[in-house]
Amino acid sequence: MVVPSSTTPARQEIATAAAALQLPAIPTVDMSAPRGLLSRQVARACAEQGFFRAVNHGVLVPGPAPAARQLDAATAAFFALPAHEKQRARGVQGQGPPSSPLGYGCRTIGFSGDVGELEYLLLHANDPAYKAASIHAHDPKHFSCVVNEYVEAVKQLACDILDLLGEGLGLEDPRSFSKLITEPDSDSLLRINHYPPSCTVHKLDHDGQCKLKGTACRAKAGNGGNPTGGGRIGFGEHSDPQILSLLRANDVDGLQVLLPDVNGKEVWIQVPADSSAFFVNVGDLLQALTNGKLLSVRHRVIASACRPRLSTIYFAAPPLHARISALPETVTAGSPRRYRSFTWAEYKTTMYSLRLSHSRLDLFCVHDDDDNSSDVSKEK
Numbered sequence: 607m608v609v610p611s612s613t614t615p616a617r618q619e620i621a622t623a624a625a626a627l628q629l630p631a632i633p634t635v636d637m638s639a640p641r642g643l644l645s646r647q648v649a650r651a652c653a654e655q656g657f658f659r660a661v662n663h664g665v666l667v668p669g670p671a672p673a674a675r676q677l678d679a680a681t682a683a684f685f686a687l688p689a690h691e692k693q694r695a696r697g698v699q700g701q702g703p704p705s706s707p708l709g710y711g712c713r714t715i716g717f718s719g720d721v722g723e724l725e726y727l728l729l730h731a732n733d734p735a736y737k738a739a740s741i742h743a744h745d746p747k748h749f750s751c752v753v754n755e756y757v758e759a760v761k762q763l764a765c766d767i768l769d770l771l772g773e774g775l776g777l778e779d780p781r782s783f784s785k786l787i788t789e790p791d792s793d794s795l796l797r798i799n800h801y802p803p804s805c806t807v808h809k810l811d812h813d814g815q816c817k818l819k820g821t822a823c824r825a826k827a828g829n830g831g832n833p834t835g836g837g838r839i840g841f842g843e844h845s846d847p848q849i850l851s852l853l854r855a856n857d858v859d860g861l862q863v864l865l866p867d868v869n870g871k872e873v874w875i876q877v878p879a880d881s882s883a884f885f886v887n888v889g890d891l892l893q894a895l896t897n898g899k900l901l902s903v904r905h906r907v908i909a910s911a912c913r914p915r916l917s918t919i920y921f922a923a924p925p926l927h928a929r930i931s932a933l934p935e936t937v938t939a940g941s942p943r944r945y946r947s948f949t950w951a952e953y954k955t956t957m958y959s960l961r962l963s964h965s966r967l968d969l970f971c972v973h974d975d976d977d978n979s980s981d982v983s984k985e986k
């Protein structure tokens with residue numbers, strides 16, 4: 607159900623204040639709602655905001671040691687290691703098809719000069735053993751198992767959401783989206799981001815490679831009239847390139863999404879932290895597959911809390927060779943094809959040549975002077 611946030615008084619107060627200021631609300635979807643209603647609500651949130659908070663999703667079920675809790679414990683322990691030990695988990699640039707910066711990273715994001723006040727682990731969902739010996743020297747096998755268990759659980763939730771979207775959009779095959787991410791050679795990633803507290807000075811390195819320092823109240827977002835309110839850029843403005851992203855974080859704020867207000871002006875909206883929820887966002891590929899009906903939302907992290915933020919994001923992606931073209935049902939005379947067909951490998955290569963904030967899907971737009979008059983039947 608798309609409802610105003612309501613699980614805690616603080617969240618309710620924020621929702622009320624936002625409504626009074628006529629700020630856009632973050633939709634909350636109760637995943638235990640009846641299916642017909644649920645599919646319409648998921649589709650609506652993804653079409654209007656490209657983003658929603660999923661509650662009652664059943665993934666973090668209480669138990670002796672659920673994968674999420676074990677993963678959080680293992681990654682928090684890794685980030686607490688001395689800098690030189692973490693450096694052992696650094697990936698090799700150029701490794702992976704086509705080069706993804708897998709492994710440990712600190713401040714540097716991608717290959718084009720972007721930086722943020724964070725450190726992270728980037729893992730391939732199909733290769734949980736990569737760098738496990740450096741990440742969890744004590745028991746690498748256990749670490750890989752925990753990653754694998756978490757990936758399986760979150761992939762299931764991603765498939766459920768994609769199937770709901772397929773149903774909500776009335777697709778001929780409602781499983782068209784989920785099929786892409788369940789291929790054995792899918793290119794999905796798991797990212798764990800660790801943002802140090804911003805109120806104290808932190809030097810996480812000693813060798814000049816990686817310095818995370820408290821520089822609170824100085825940074826401004828490179829975003830025109832959208833300053834960061836005194837916080838530092840943890841992870842700069844961007845859209846996620848894949849199909850769907852599922853984010854879970856501890857109870858520390860920082861995530862913001864760019865949404866239109868009542869006058870259509872885009873404003874940064876703070877997403878109140880909720881460690882029991884998954885935050886779901888549409889990626890560029892899903893926008894392309896739906897011919898722009900679902901929106902790949904722009905988001906960022908502003909680090910201004912006095913406690914570290916730990917977030918874990920599953921990026922559901924298709925295999926590299928998958929061809930991405932708008933599904934035929936989404937292309938009509940009134941809504942002609944917006945993007946040319948491309949493979950995920952081609953998109954990935956393009957995105958790694960660009961800065962984080964680039965609106966890269968625009969490069970794949972079909973131009974007015976391109977002949978797309980008979981497009982409803984083209985490029986299936």
Ligand SMILES: C=C1C[C@]23C[C@@]1(O)CC[C@H]2[C@@]12CC[C@H](O)[C@@](C)(C(=O)O1)[C@H]2[C@@H]3C(=O)O
Binds near residue numbers: 795921959
């Ligand atoms: C600068 C970049 C980092 C990024 C690849 C890119 O060229 C543009 C997209 C970035 C992003 C955002 C979502 C994920 O965190 C990520 C792993 C992804 O697939 O695309 C990162 C990339 C990255 O950090 O390598």
Ligand SMILES: O=C(O)CCC(=O)C(=O)O
Binds near residue numbers: 861905
């Ligand atoms: O760490 C977060 O909370 C969000 C980071 C993010 O957007 C990303 O890694 O793509």
Ligand SMILES: [Fe+2]
Binds near residue numbers: 845846905
């Ligand atoms: Fe992101």
